[in-house]
Amino acid sequence: MNEEQSSVILNTSSRFSPPQGVKLSYGTAGFRADASLLQSTVYRVGILAALRSLKTKSVIGVMITASHNQVSDNGVKIADPSGGMLSQHWEPFADALANATSPHQLVKLINEFVEKENIPFDGIRPAEVLLGRDTRPSGDDLLEAARQGVTSIIGAVALDMGILTTPQLHWMVRARNKGLKASEQDYFEQLSSSFRYLLDLIPSERSKLGGANEKLVVDGANGVGGVKLKALEKLLSGLVIEVRNSSEDGGVLNDGVGADYVQKEKVVPHGFGSKDAGIRCASLDGDADRLVYFSVQPESNGTIDLVDGDKILSLFSLFIREQLSILNEKEDIKNLHQARLGVVQTAYANGASTGYLKQLGLEVELTPTGVKYLHEKAAEFDIGIYFEANGHGTVLFSEYFTGWLEARSNELSSGSKGSEAEKAALRLLAVSKLINQAVGDALSGLLLVEVILQHMEWSIHRWNDLYHDLPSRQLKVKVADRTAVVTANAETVVVSPPGLQEAINEETAKYPHGRSFVRPSGTEDVVRVYAEASTQETADSLANSVAKLVDRFLG
Numbered sequence: 001m002n003e004e005q006s007s008v009i010l011n012t013s014s015r016f017s018p019p020q021g022v023k024l025s026y027g028t029a030g031f032r033a034d035a036s037l038l039q040s041t042v043y044r045v046g047i048l049a050a051l052r053s054l055k056t057k058s059v060i061g062v063m064i065t066a067s068h069n070q071v072s073d074n075g076v077k078i079a080d081p082s083g084g085m086l087s088q089h090w091e092p093f094a095d096a097l098a099n100a101t102s103p104h105q106l107v108k109l110i111n112e113f114v115e116k117e118n119i120p121f122d123g124i125r126p127a128e129v130l131l132g133r134d135t136r137p138s139g140d141d142l143l144e145a146a147r148q149g150v151t152s153i154i155g156a157v158a159l160d161m162g163i164l165t166t167p168q169l170h171w172m173v174r175a176r177n178k179g180l181k182a183s184e185q186d187y188f189e190q191l192s193s194s195f196r197y198l199l200d201l202i203p204s205e206r207s208k209l210g211g212a213n214e215k216l217v218v219d220g221a222n223g224v225g226g227v228k229l230k231a232l233e234k235l236l237s238g239l240v241i242e243v244r245n246s247s248e249d250g251g252v253l254n255d256g257v258g259a260d261y262v263q264k265e266k267v268v269p270h271g272f273g274s275k276d277a278g279i280r281c282a283s284l285d286g287d288a289d290r291l292v293y294f295s296v297q298p299e300s301n302g303t304i305d306l307v308d309g310d311k312i313l314s315l316f317s318l319f320i321r322e323q324l325s326i327l328n329e330k331e332d333i334k335n336l337h338q339a340r341l342g343v344v345q346t347a348y349a350n351g352a353s354t355g356y357l358k359q360l361g362l363e364v365e366l367t368p369t370g371v372k373y374l375h376e377k378a379a380e381f382d383i384g385i386y387f388e389a390n391g392h393g394t395v396l397f398s399e400y401f402t403g404w405l406e407a408r409s410n411e412l413s414s415g416s417k418g419s420e421a422e423k424a425a426l427r428l429l430a431v432s433k434l435i436n437q438a439v440g441d442a443l444s445g446l447l448l449v450e451v452i453l454q455h456m457e458w459s460i461h462r463w464n465d466l467y468h469d470l471p472s473r474q475l476k477v478k479v480a481d482r483t484a485v486v487t488a489n490a491e492t493v494v495v496s497p498p499g500l501q502e503a504i505n506e507e508t509a510k511y512p513h514g515r516s517f518v519r520p521s522g523t524e525d526v527v528r529v530y531a532e533a534s535t536q537e538t539a540d541s542l543a544n545s546v547a548k549l550v551d552r553f554l555g
């Protein structure tokens, strides 16, 4: 960096003092904290995003959100050129920048990093960063801090894209870097037109008046998702959606509402009750990158049948597998490309879901917790489907495979137009356009669920009956130092402290269908305990015993 550049950063950064005595970490999904602590962090992430744009010669995204956290929190994360998460290789630098104690130290760190990473300051292609935020009241000021960070790199351009869901911003970054249309309207049009296309491809003999056609009721978590879903719905036909807890209703973001609450507590969100018994309902999280479905049990006290990320994954897998097999059946050997379909889960996936997917003959991979790991693994397949049990996931299509599908559907349409094989190829192509290729997206996921249910003529109950979840329990244990827990094999085995895994094994062996693992959280200062067993009582008991072991070894 030249003198002029250094002095601009020195000047602007002096307006953003870091909070005293707080250690910030990029963590599993960006920086998160009470919003009042984040001005300097967001400003510095703005600088980092501009550097990333220079380095990759591409458009980069900065999203201001704290997802399912309480409304007084906020956060910031970077979208890479592909629309995916920031390269893990740059995370330690993000941490170092956020924790720099003075403007001089900040400039020194940036200089060292620019040199190490060989970041070009040649002015040939200026940095360009898209900024988005969710509905949090602190978002406006933080977005301004990000803008000042970006523009403190001379020549860099920051574009304020306004209030967006997290997946919308990631989608825009990806589209811009591919030279495609990238506005919010383009996003809505791509989703609604591929949804319509898939509806039109439903075999005509299947009645379009089945159970799935009743209205869908969606809990918007009092966040950005509900408002965007209403805008999207205006472009949809063939689906009636009622949105509750949209941020316009005056309710508090994530307070007794939203996908995280529904999945963890397994109870109805605010605004839902026994009057909704049996109806197909869905819940989004605060920034609309998670989706779960549920139905209210009749005459219950707010208890629900939860249809979680594992079941969404199973539904998508079934549909895609069916289309691939239609395609393969009709192919002659010369044209056969045996597509590799893979599904990716974490250890939190319910054991019944993994068993079900394997019994379908699917390749099931396990990765550590965190979308960045699942996404990376899913990208190794022609079609890779990944979901966390909490409802964050998507379906990735390799460029090679979409190219192959396009070529095949063209060939097929010039031969026997309207053949089953052609329709299967067209359905798969439409799925690749509907489902967000950048990151998990509750809105596009919801449309894919809806069209598959109509295609299968399934109610939410039929879908929920695909398999029955094993009873499970999750607990959190406060320990002196959670980093003392080191795991291996996608977090299923503890390697340190010594003896803990053997003790867990001994305990688990006492329970029929018992499974349990522990790992340090990447977003909270706790060790998480997960247990499954054949009844709720035994799952609870196993989780409690393992929590005691964690406390004994680490307390």
Ligand SMILES: CC(=O)N[C@H]1[C@@H](OP(=O)(O)O)O[C@H](CO)[C@@H](O)[C@@H]1O
Pocket: 028, 029, 067, 348, 369, 370, 371, 388, 390, 520, 521, 522, 523, 524, 528
């Ligand atoms: C058990 C669980 O749900 N863990 C969540 C949670 O991570 P932890 O590292 O477990 O705190 O937040 C992550 C980011 O949102 C999400 O990817 C992950 O699935």
Ligand SMILES: [Mg+2]
Pocket: 067, 068, 285, 286, 287, 288, 289, 290
């Ligand atoms: Mg989220």
